[in-house]
Amino acid sequence: MKSRDDVWEMIEESRRMPHGPSRIALVEEALRHVDGLGDTDLAFAGRLAAVSAYGLIRPAEMLTAFSWCLTEFNRDPDRRSAWEAGSVRFYFNHALIAMAGSPEIPLDRIHAVLDDMDALYHRGGHRMHCVYRIRWNVASSTGDLDAMEHWYRRWVTAECDTEHGCFMNAALSVAHLSDFRRDEEAVAIGLPVLTGEVHCDRHTPRCLSSGMFTELMLPCLRTGRWAEAARAHREAYRQLAPIHQEGRGDIADLDDLAANLHFCGLTGNERRGVEIIERHADSLSHAPTPMSEMEYAAAAALVLRRAAHLGHPEVRTESGTLDAATMGRRLAERATAIAARFDARNGNTHISDQVTAVLTAEPLIDHLVLS
């Protein structure tokens, strides 16, 4: 049996560790001891550290810990420090991204959680920016195009209070505009970041510009800005690859990886696409949510179909080698099946339309030279 101090130290230690299995193991060890000590503050800190450690790598476990925190927070909100309260508000984002990415979570529950988040922000007098943005996010996962446009307008005009909000917002704006094929507008926001005219001098280890570059690839391609598209891909993948090798791989990372594969499939870079698939062979079996699994499978299927068409032979997988055509077909089926589950929940075909578009895409350029 560990003392309170021991467990506090474990929790603190976990917060200092990089994301990954060891951090999760330490937090789980701490959680086993937390409840026996009968200290609610300690239990709260442990659960909060668990939410942070699981992040978007292990959504199911993250939601369990988050739900615990939320219940306890609602039971006695005044007992929590401003930092803890802020964390609870912030992790609603994680919870909702995880839920929206799992077709087994019904819409009414997602909206009920959104409303709880909304009420929490309102009651505390906090800026609503975050809430609008996550509503936009959810709308995009549930195929509600009107809501997407509505909440997009709300969050881009609302005041933002996070330090790196500007970059995050810009990246998501590009995503939204790209979804609606407003490519020139997307390029207008994203290109200055790519060329360095606008940049963040602080450059956090993984500056949010990586997400921006990922989103920028398609608008650049569709408007024939080949060199810019190639550069966006190089920059995006450069920042992404090491994260995967370190086995972190959360939802956003797998989505970004999928977008980069999609890019390879559209630009005649099948060979590079296959390389990426082989390098991250274990990505799919560790997919954090069905949504990220689907996006990755669809993009990989596109690359493999094209590669097989061009006579590419076998592809290395986690469990041996497989010919490109067969592997591509299997992944396409996998993506289509998951999309159908989303459609059933969403009551529309937005997600499967997106998947079909990726699966059946044809190259926009014969071969885009990347270097």
Next chain:
Amino acid sequence: MTESSFSSFQVDLRGIVDLLSHHLYASPRVYVRELLQNAVDAITARRAVEPDAPAWVRIEPPAQTGDGTLRVHDCGIGLTEPQVHELLATIGRSSKRDDLGFARHEFLGQFGIGLLSCFLVADEIRVETRSGDSPTIHWIGYADGRYSVERTDTARAEPGTTVTLIPRRGAQRWLAGHTVTELVRHYGSLLPFEVSVGGATATDGSLPWRIRPGEPDTARRTRLVDHAREIFGFTPFDIVDLRVPEAGLTGVAFVAPSAVSPAAKAAHRVYLKRMLLAENTDGLLPDWAFFARCVVDTSELRPTASREALYQDELLDSTKQALGDQLRGWLIRLATGNPDRLLAFLNVHHLGIKTLALHDDEMLRLVEQWCPMETNTGTMTLAEFRDQHGVIRYCVSDDEFRQLAGVAAAQNLAVVNGGYACDAQIIERLAELDVRIVAERLEPSALATRFDWLDPDAELALHAFLNTAQAALDRLGCEVTLRAYEPAGIPALYLIDRAAALGEQRRRTREQADDLWAGILDAYDTGAADSRPQLVLNHRNPLVRRIVALPDPGLVRLSVEALYGQALLIGHHPLRPADTALLNRSFLGLLDQAVGGKGAHEEP
């Protein structure tokens, strides 16, 4: 009725300079760096076309000029009249140089912003410049944005540029001779040509790590050790030469002689084209190389707009990797050539090396061969462990190792303690990489499968006992099994797997959650039966043998509860309130039995 007309905004340069001084530059002192940089760039540009051109910068502080101004003379390439117009008239425009990366090698594009920073300390700047045989040009700029350009009749004797600063009120101290000398030494001590302030030379002229002709290795080493002491305050464990041609980078890494926290910011000293960029740059080496601190000079890496840090781009990434390779090479050379030194190094920096091994195959081999690990058969390296035991079986936490090491040893099961730092991950990665290496996490329940079963007759005879025992522990979510195992001194073991712990978390969270969240958590329940924690009673233990033979179910119950509590305590398991209550009850009940009371163990 009014006529429409277009006007330009009046841009207040003073205001912009103030903004810059507060946001772009850390302090007005950078004006010296920018002036030096301009002179250096001009000289470099001239020498590119005229290799034998002279190279010097002479700075006259107010004590020499006598009129309160500061003058900086260089023998660089100078500017022609059109260039002066283009560059000085559009000062703001050249500010993009760092962002776009063009003009990196050109002196011209950078001149303007360099001068701009002089307005941090000056109200008026005069530039006299001559390029080749072109006429000498005079430019005068004022802090409010006005400027004038004219040719002069008196030509400069030689090509080059003189910049004169007329100080701003209150900024005179930044121009004083000793301050300028100090700043020139700080930024420019490594410049490859003479920079003088008030007639005294302020530069050393040579890179400390350059190999001097005829200098013995030991003398160079002593010189570098002194350098490390001076700038980093330690006597290095070793010195590693660094060279990355694509980044135009040379330098040395000093290996720290004592443990460094991996989380501490690794402050490296970076010179850009022999001018000091920053003394505390991080992100130059891969994170794992936290045991080294570098002094380097680079010609190709890009500074940020403030010129106070390195810009993160592809070149910096590849440079970082190349520097990492060179440090790794040094380690490998130690391993093959000087194992004792390697052990001494590992003794100090094993944490960093293990972190490194998580990403790097060669380092992984190094750790496998050289790093001692704790096992339940003594301290040894993973390579030795594998030689002796084949499979690398390991625990993921120190606590788990303490609980299971002894029992596992009694089953002839050798186990490595993977609970330190990232040892468990190292073992896993080793097995991933090499098919010949098999690693297995010791799942507590798997240990139980090594225990002997009772023969079927004996098991059948104990059926009633097992039912009673199970009933006693059901409400605690624990499963009771009876096995025979060594050491016989242990009556019972409490074993819990990760899946069981997670299942427990989910169940308990769900119980207190509202309907909304209960429903959400249910959606994630895979439906697979959660494995439950087990209490494994040891039939070889004499006390257990007597307990299973007890005729009184009440006493059986009490005894099993006590064994359960004891197993939790011995195994350092957490005690939930229900566990604590049970411990209390069984303790009092047993006491009651011991003093011959009646009924205490029978529940109402």
